[in-house]
Amino acid sequence: MIALMFIISAVSAVKPARVRPLPGQTHCPVDLNRDGFYEDMNGDRHVTTLDVQLFFQWIEWILRYEPARAFDYNRNGRVGFADVVGFYNEVY
Numbered sequence: 001m002i003a004l005m006f007i008i009s010a011v012s013a014v015k016p017a018r019v020r021p022l023p024g025q026t027h028c029p030v031d032l033n034r035d036g037f038y039e040d041m042n043g044d045r046h047v048t049t050l051d052v053q054l055f056f057q058w059i060e061w062i063l064r065y066e067p068a069r070a071f072d073y074n075r076n077g078r079v080g081f082a083d084v085v086g087f088y089n090e091v092y
Contacts, residue, residue: 019070022054022061023061025042030043032045038071041058055071059083066079073086073087073090
């Protein structure tokens, strides 16, 4: 029973947060590898430099309207420019 509760809580810990499309985009960001972080900012199912640029360009909008845990790549509890750098390093 305890093991089952641990599995359920571990699965819900990586459940993606609900996000909306970034300004100027038609598709929502996508968590491609289901780790709880959104790598595909424009929702085209590919991670490219455009995704990094969108994250940098719209970081203030993301801070205001998106759940922080979905974009907190350095896992410090808040979203900032260090997360853009961390995301860039993951991409390249």
